[in-house]
Structure formats: C-alpha cells, structure tokens
Amino acid sequence: MVIRSRVVFVGDATVGKSALAKTFCQGPSGFSKSYVMTQGCEVLDKLWKLNNRQIDFQIIDTSGQTIFRDITAEMVKPT
Numbered sequence: 511m512v513i514r515s516r517v518v519f520v521g522d523a524t525v526g527k528s529a530l531a532k533t534f535c536q537g538p539s540g541f542s543k544s545y546v547m548t549q550g551c552e553v554l555d556k557l558w559k560l561n562n563r564q565i566d567f568q569i570i571d572t573s574g575q576t577i578f579r580d581i582t583a584e585m586v587k588p589t
C-alpha cells in the first residue's frame with residue numbers, strides 16, 4: 511500500500527526551506543552551503559518506507575522572495 515502525501519514548504523526567503531527539502535529527499539549530500547534562491551517553486555519526490563508501508567511524499571518547495579508571491583499563493587491553494 512502506498513500513501514500519497516503532498517507537503518508545501520512556505521516561509522520567508524533564506525530561512526532554509528530548500529535546504530530542508532533537499533536534505534530530506536537526497537540525504538546530507540543535498541545540503542548546499544551556498545544560497546541559490548528558489549525561482550517560483552520546485553517539486554521534489556521522496557519515497558519513504560515505514561514498516562510494510564510506503565509513503566510517497568511530493569514536496570512543493572516555494573520561493574520566499576516577494577517577486578514570486580503570486581506563484582506561492584497558487585501552490586498553497588487546496589486542490
């Protein structure tokens with residue numbers, strides 16, 4: 511059985527949303543010390559195995575930069 515989950519990361523610029531998302535999905539190698547702002551948003555996937563179950567995380571990593579505010583607002587709307 512696969513549980514599908516969608517998580518949206520929102521917050522001010524440079525607080526560490528992308529660092530957290532990439533470390534979660536790719537492990538410690540995903541962490542980047544240099545700052546590269548997210549443009550619009552980025553979608554990441556992670557299949558998490560827990561006991562006999564699998565959780566399919568779709569992570570929407572949004573930009574905290576105000577110029578992308580409209581795109582971020584679209585991403586947090588319920589589907």
Ligand SMILES: Nc1nc2c(ncn2[C@@H]2O[C@H](COP(=O)(O)OP(=O)(O)OP(=O)(O)O)[C@@H](O)[C@H]2O)c(=O)[nH]1
Nearest residue numbers: 523524525526527528529542543544545548573574
């Ligand atoms: N020391 C330390 N630095 C961190 C941590 N998390 C993120 N950073 C650093 O903070 C900076 C910004 O991190 P990002 O994850 O890109 O920030 P963001 O929230 O995605 O920013 P936007 O994409 O502009 O919204 C980067 O240089 C990261 O290396 C942390 O837990 N500890």
Ligand SMILES: [Mg+2]
Nearest residue numbers: 527528547548
């Ligand atoms: Mg980011």
